Amino acid sequence: MHPYPVWKTLSLIVVVLVAAFYALPNLYGEAPAVQIGTVSGDALPADFAAQVDKALAADHIAYASSRAEGKQWVVRFGDPETQLKAADALKRELGSGYIVALNLASKTPAWLAAIGAKPMPLGLDLRGGVHLLLQVDIDDARKAAVQRYLNDLPTFLRRQDIHYSGRRASGDAVVLEFATPALRDQAQKAIAGEYRELALSVPANAAVPTLEARLSDTEARRIVDYAVQQNLITLRNRVNELGVAEPIVQRQGADRIVVELPGVQDPTHVKELLGATATLEYRAVDETPGAAESAAQTGIVPPDDELFYTREGHRPILLKREVIASGPQLVDAAPTVDPQSGTPAVSVTLDATGAKKMFDFTSQNVGHLMAVLYKETRIDTTYNAKGEALRERHDVADVISVATVREPFGKRFQTTGLTQKEAHDLSELLKAGALAAPIEIVEERTIGPSLGADNIRRGWHAAVAGFVLVVVFMAIYYNVFGLFADVALLLNVILIVGALSILQATLTMPGIAGIVLTLGMAVDANVLINERIREELRLGLTPQTAMVAGYERAFLTIADSNVTTLIAALVLYFLGKGPVQGFAVTLMIGIASSMFTAIVGTRTLAHYVFRGRKLKDLPV
Numbered sequence: 256m257h258p259y260p261v262w263k264t265l266s267l268i269v270v271v272l273v274a275a276f277y278a279l280p281n282l283y284g285e286a287p288a289v290q291i292g293t294v295s296g297d298a299l300p301a302d303f304a305a306q307v308d309k310a311l312a313a314d315h316i317a318y319a320s321s322r323a324e325g326k327q328w329v330v331r332f333g334d335p336e337t338q339l340k341a342a343d344a345l346k347r348e349l350g351s352g353y354i355v356a357l358n359l360a361s362k363t364p365a366w367l368a369a370i371g372a373k374p375m376p377l378g379l380d381l382r383g384g385v386h387l388l389l390q391v392d393i394d395d396a397r398k399a400a401v402q403r404y405l406n407d408l409p410t411f412l413r414r415q416d417i418h419y420s421g422r423r424a425s426g427d428a429v430v431l432e433f434a435t436p437a438l439r440d441q442a443q444k445a446i447a448g449e450y451r452e453l454a455l456s457v458p459a460n461a462a463v464p465t466l467e468a469r470l471s472d473t474e475a476r477r478i479v480d481y482a483v484q485q486n487l488i489t490l491r492n493r494v495n496e497l498g499v500a501e502p503i504v505q506r507q508g509a510d511r512i513v514v515e516l517p518g519v520q521d522p523t524h525v526k527e528l529l530g531a532t533a534t535l536e537y538r539a540v541d542e543t544p545g546a547a548e549s550a551a552q553t554g555i556v557p558p559d560d561e562l563f564y565t566r567e568g569h570r571p572i573l574l575k576r577e578v579i580a581s582g583p584q585l586v587d588a589a590p591t592v593d594p595q596s597g598t599p600a601v602s603v604t605l606d607a608t609g610a611k612k613m614f615d616f617t618s619q620n621v622g623h624l625m626a627v628l629y630k631e632t633r634i635d636t637t638y639n640a641k642g643e644a645l646r647e648r649h650d651v652a653d654v655i656s657v658a659t660v661r662e663p664f665g666k667r668f669q670t671t672g673l674t675q676k677e678a679h680d681l682s683e684l685l686k687a688g689a690l691a692a693p694i695e696i697v698e699e700r701t702i703g704p705s706l707g708a709d710n711i712r713r714g715w716h717a718a719v720a721g722f723v724l725v726v727v728f729m730a731i732y733y734n735v736f737g738l739f740a741d742v743a744l745l746l747n748v749i750l751i752v753g754a755l756s757i758l759q760a761t762l763t764m765p766g767i768a769g770i771v772l773t774l775g776m777a778v779d780a781n782v783l784i785n786e787r788i789r790e791e792l793r794l795g796l797t798p799q800t801a802m803v804a805g806y807e808r809a810f811l812t813i814a815d816s817n818v819t820t821l822i823a824a825l826v827l828y829f830l831g832k833g834p835v836q837g838f839a840v841t842l843m844i845g846i847a848s849s850m851f852t853a854i855v856g857t858r859t860l861a862h863y864v865f866r867g868r869k870l871k872d873l874p875v
Contacts, residue, residue: 259862267859270851271746274753280363280374281752285382286319286331287338288360289345291353299328310348316341319362329360359383359518375755377517378763378837379503379702381711384517385525388698389490391510396482396692397427397475404429404453406576408468409559411449417442420463422558428469432461439464452477482692483510489690490514493529505832512694517761526696534631535603535670536581537613540624540657541573563628566653574626574654579616584609590678593671599678600671614665621663627656627670714767721771722748725778733785735874739860740781743852747777750848751841758840765838773845776820780813780853788875798873802865806858813853817846 291307293299300306307321307330318341319331330345332338338357346355359382361374379386401424408429409422419442421432433439443455443466452474456467470478487506494502494514503515519525541547541560550556551571560573584605593600605613616625631651656671725744729737751770755762788805796804821843828839865873 259859259866263855264859267855271749274750276367276370276753277372277756278749278752280361280367280372281756283362283364283374285359285374286333286362287335288329288331288358289338289342290356290358290360291328291330291345291349292326292356293353298326299323303328306349307345310345311341313348314340314344316344329358331360331362356519373756373759375752376759376761377711378761378766378834379515379517380764380834381714381762382517383702384515385519386698386700386702387514387516387526387529387696388507389486389512389514389529389694390697391483391486391512392693392695393479393482393510396478397470399692400470400474400478401427401429404450404468406578408446408450410577412442412445415442415445417445425467427475428467431466431468433464433466436464439466442466479510483512486690486692486694487512490529490694511697526699529694534581535585535601536628536630537579538577538626538628539575539579539616539620540626541575542624543573547571547573563626563652563654565657566629566655572626572654572657574628579625580605580609580613584612590675591669593669596671598671599675600669601678602667602669604667605665610666613668614663617660617665618663620660623660624657625660626654629653629655714764718767718771718774721774725774729778729781733781733875735864736781736785736788736857736861739857739864740778740785740853742860743781743849743856744774744777746856747845747848747852748774750852751844754844754848755841760840760844761837762841763834763837765834766841769838769841770845773842773849777845777849777853779816780809780849781857783812783816784809784853784857785875788873792873792875798871799865802861802873806854810854813850817850821846 291299303323304321307328311318311330316337317333318337319333321328321330323329330341332341342355342357345353349355363372363374376382405422405424408431409419412419412431417438418434419431419438420434423430431439431442433442439457443457446453446466446468447455450468452471453468454471456469458465458467483506487504490512491502491504494504494516502517503513505513507513514529516525541557546557546560547562548571550560550562550573556562557573559576561576563572563574564570565572585603589602591600591602592598629652722744726741729740729744731737733740748770751773755766760766784805787809788801791801791804791808792798824839824842824846828836828843831839
């Protein structure tokens, strides 16, 4: 009798048991749930369970479970109809201080959750959720870039002691006017050396010596590409704030971004958070007596100033164009309460560049005024008589705070003048980062869980049909060794599901296709082994020797055939996106598990079934 290593038997038992434990949560499924959190992001009150029970009892709504999970309260229900009814009741009872969202929650028992066992995250096509197609306003990105140069170029010329008489924006260009051609030529030479990304030209028919600084084609493309990429990063950060499992946020074409949020059934809060462009700007105040009132009445604003109005009282106020610190420099923010006034506030932390500029400004301007400008872009959608969507953009800019600088400060400080909701929302937006350009939703789809359940049912039927057909064929054609292959196929399914659950890889319809394909491919190795055993028997080897030789000599052929498929799966994974990657992941896991179950699994079964028996032939 040929010796068989004990470690192979032990490794098979351990691997299968671990995979089985981590695959178990997938049998329990998910329940329609209502997820509740505070608007402020604070912890729920101690008596919150009683509040939830009261709200549901008032409408005679039964629930499966109700408990705190982290900073949120999750209530599970038996069906979607009860879930929707409960959400309405909770919104009505709890009021505006809480966010009530529809979701799907796992029904995994606590003892499995204690060892970290979780079900596979399901993709949008299986679980349902929200699909959004967002359009980046690239025209706004170009305008913002021109506005930056409109502020930066005059500042640069002043530092070079080059005097200009006027400035204005004209399309994608900044127009600078000078008193003499000599000053214009001097400015052109200085700007060309410092701002190589700008195309400089001298208009032929200008009434005064004029220099035009226009965005070059290369720079314009770079600005657009940067805006889309920055928005992509920002949206990913904001989606992470929602706590959605396995979201998809990816670029589509030149200026569009696709966002898919599996499990989310209430898109309202999602759209508010993703599309918001609120930020803060800190600016110096023009303290010239009567200048703000005069500018508001005449419409004539000094060239270095901009006219805004305070939120309270709607008083006119002139702010310097140069921004001390703004959204990109705000690296952290948290809602808090001002200890002096007891009003909502945002505790702000600046990056190194912003902190230096703030410290330099406050050091040089003790006793002077600094204003906080709250800026927000809103895109309102209305529909005409034909049902066509009409989108209108509104830019809101309010001075929320004007305070005297009492002492120098830099990296950390507080901003007041906000409502409680604004302080909370603004802190979330600032933590996630500012959008480089406004976005608008051009397509929205909410996929219900019933459609996802139908996809799962169809995928399950396909997998079962493929499994049964393969099992029947192998049992008939290869006898006992065919049954070994069938057991290995079952173990293969357990290993794939367990591995996907451990890795928390998202399962989509293409992923199910990968599993079905793997079921068909998984028996390839057993076919090679069984045919090799038959060949060795025909050559006259004894049954035990033929079995050992069949497994050993088929190994290289099995490895070669699977490695080529693995290479193809790797290419799909690294070059593909979304569903293609899901297909590649299941295929790679299936290849690895099928090799393990074929080489180790069936070999172990054959060893213990035929051990110590005197055989004249093998049932293969």
